Amino acid sequence: MAFKTINGNVVHYELIGEAKAKNLIVFSNGLGTDFRIWLPLFDELGDDVSVLLYDSRGHGLSGGADKPFGMADLVSDLAGLCDELGIRKATFCGLSVGGLVCQGLWQERPDLFRKLILCDTAPRIGTAEIWAERIAGIEKNGLESAADSSMARWFTPAFHEDRADELAGYRVMMMRQSLSGYLSTCAALRDTDFSDVLPTITVPTLFVVGDQDGSTPPATVEAGSKLVPGARFEVIDDCAHIPSVEQPEALADLIQGFMRKQVN
Ligand SMILES: O=C(O)CC1=CCC(=O)O1
Numbered sequence: 001m002a003f004k005t006i007n008g009n010v011v012h013y014e015l016i017g018e019a020k021a022k023n024l025i026v027f028s029n030g031l032g033t034d035f036r037i038w039l040p041l042f043d044e045l046g047d048d049v050s051v052l053l054y055d056s057r058g059h060g061l062s063g064g065a066d067k068p069f070g071m072a073d074l075v076s077d078l079a080g081l082c083d084e085l086g087i088r089k090a091t092f093c094g095l096s097v098g099g100l101v102c103q104g105l106w107q108e109r110p111d112l113f114r115k116l117i118l119c120d121t122a123p124r125i126g127t128a129e130i131w132a133e134r135i136a137g138i139e140k141n142g143l144e145s146a147a148d149s150s151m152a153r154w155f156t157p158a159f160h161e162d163r164a165d166e167l168a169g170y171r172v173m174m175m176r177q178s179l180s181g182y183l184s185t186c187a188a189l190r191d192t193d194f195s196d197v198l199p200t201i202t203v204p205t206l207f208v209v210g211d212q213d214g215s216t217p218p219a220t221v222e223a224g225s226k227l228v229p230g231a232r233f234e235v236i237d238d239c240a241h242i243p244s245v246e247q248p249e250a251l252a253d254l255i256q257g258f259m260r261k262q263v264n
Helices: 035-048 071-084 095-107 126-140 144-156 157-160 164-176 181-192 220-224 247-261
Strands: 002-006 009-016 024-029 050-054 088-097 113-119 206-211 234-236
Touching: 002 071, 009 035, 009 071, 024 071, 024 095, 035 050, 035 164, 035 247, 050 071, 071 095, 071 181, 088 095, 088 220, 095 113, 095 181, 113 220, 113 247, 126 144, 126 181, 144 164, 157 164, 206 220, 220 234, 234 247
Parallel strands: 024 050, 024 088, 088 113, 113 206, 206 234
Antiparallel strands: 002 009, 009 050
């Protein structure tokens, strides 16, 4: 457990391995989650990679939820954390809004990138109306009112049936997030469209999506992948929005294969 103050807010992170390692992967979490969503993946990735995990602003043990924030802040936090830890280059892997943060980081700091892995994400997620509705609903009825629909998007019916304890745990994870941090992140999603950024990406890029993803369905993710020159697109079977939890072995296989491919 480690903390740094970045942009005036505390950021919770964990660096496993070396900041300067060639095989460093930096993971960015999705809305309503914290960096623990990546932990099941590590049992599968083993010692093959060095890893930086962090909780995005207003999530997990990271601060900054006391004031409204947007995508530029989320991107600046990640850039600041990398600089503070002496990371010169890494592979960035983002889930959902974490994938948007990685796209924004490419726009601001392409020098940091070796490769890019975009999980269950797109240049634009949902529509402004959908996010405005979600914000209004939660402001009126609380985060709890969004929990069941979120779990239905995050995990397949089979996961709901066979892995009830984990489902209950991830529901608690969502409920434990700061309300204002969750709402600011929804506003960041409402206001972000990186469609013009994706065609500028010049590092090797892998897009991954669960076949039953209810938040960023395969067709949406595939359309995003077509905007990135030479990007690979892969679908994970029997999986919804969070492959690192639902199908960690399949995600690890894809990541390991992608990391092994030589660059430059
Ligand atoms: O719909 C959800 O709650 C899932 C999600 C959308 C953006 C994100 O980061 O997670």
